[in-house]
Amino acid sequence: MRTPLWGSKSDGMDLTGNTVLITGGGSGIGASLASAFHRLGNTVIVAGRRAGALAAMVASHPGMAAIELDVTDPESVKRAVAVVVRDHPSLNVLINNAGIVSGDDPGSLIDEASMTAEVETNFLGPIRLTSALMAHLRRQPRAHLVYVTSFAGFTPVALYSVFSATKAALHSYVLSQRFALKDTRVTVQEIIPPWVATGFVGATDHALAMPLEAFIAQTMADLATDALESVATEGSACRNNPGRREHAYIEKFNTFLLAQSF
Numbered sequence: 001m002r003t004p005l006w007g008s009k010s011d012g013m014d015l016t017g018n019t020v021l022i023t024g025g026g027s028g029i030g031a032s033l034a035s036a037f038h039r040l041g042n043t044v045i046v047a048g049r050r051a052g053a054l055a056a057m058v059a060s061h062p063g064m065a066a067i068e069l070d071v072t073d074p075e076s077v078k079r080a081v082a083v084v085v086r087d088h089p090s091l092n093v094l095i096n097n098a099g100i101v102s103g104d105d106p107g108s109l110i111d112e113a114s115m116t117a118e119v120e121t122n123f124l125g126p127i128r129l130t131s132a133l134m135a136h137l138r139r140q141p142r143a144h145l146v147y148v149t150s151f152a153g154f155t156p157v158a159l160y161s162v163f164s165a166t167k168a169a170l171h172s173y174v175l176s177q178r179f180a181l182k183d184t185r186v187t188v189q190e191i192i193p194p195w196v197a198t199g200f201v202g203a204t205d206h207a208l209a210m211p212l213e214a215f216i217a218q219t220m221a222d223l224a225t226d227a228l229e230s231v232a233t234e235g236s237a238c239r240n241n242p243g244r245r246e247h248a249y250i251e252k253f254n255t256f257l258l259a260q261s262f
């Protein structure tokens, strides 16, 4: 067992025998996590808006299930939760992974639709879905809530200012929820990716991005421990934001990023 990074203890997850719902499971990190859990003998349900991406996952992973879900739409969440709980009463792991990024300039006008979509998807969406599943999860012998936030929640990327702020907000929510659930059978873990080569931003082979396979291997290993956070070495400097000395650090970091080509 690894010593928890921060705060109180979380029991690690058994990586087999769970029923796992993964939002954004049709692509990138979510799809790779879905494959990893499927390989290890879990029942996996992938969720997202694109039926085609979900169908491709199901076709290539016998026994995997899929559900169409838009986390920005309360009715869609309600519908999907009812179906998943009915069809998979043993559901005990929720991985809130769905997210979007738009890019913006906080020194000028920010597009209303983009900022609303980012806040709805990255911040309100996971809260909405988790909240709708909470009563079900609390009835399970053991349940795990997992949130995919971002290094940018700790070291904001000025080119993605709203995105960064949504992830900081989600991290704050995770801390409160972990406290609220500390005497229950539900654990709360946070995955804090560095830049990972999924195409979420930039090329899938950018030299600064962590390869997806290595990221998933590290994440799965961390989920099995009592670590409250999974932070790859590549993202640890950003996670370890220097507190009140952050201003100079963030200026240096963003100046460096602006000099890169994406």
Ligand SMILES: NC(=O)c1ccc[n+]([C@@H]2O[C@H](COP(=O)([O-])OP(=O)(O)OC[C@H]3O[C@@H](n4cnc5c(N)ncnc54)[C@H](OP(=O)(O)O)[C@@H]3O)[C@@H](O)[C@H]2O)c1
Residues within 6 Å of the ligand: 023, 024, 025, 026, 027, 028, 029, 030, 047, 048, 049, 050, 051, 053, 069, 070, 071, 072, 097, 098, 099, 100, 121, 125, 148, 149, 150, 151, 152, 192, 193, 194, 195, 196, 197, 198, 199, 200, 201
């Ligand atoms: N890759 C990175 O460098 C990086 C770094 C830090 C954090 N992250 C975080 O990692 C997570 C996964 O990102 P990724 O890199 O794997 O990118 P991705 O391939 O674009 O995955 C994002 C997933 O979210 C789903 N999604 C988006 N809006 C949704 C909605 N309204 N309802 C339900 N699902 C929705 C998408 O599926 P549909 O389009 O089918 O809905 C997609 O499968 C995100 O939360 C992202 O912020 C990524």
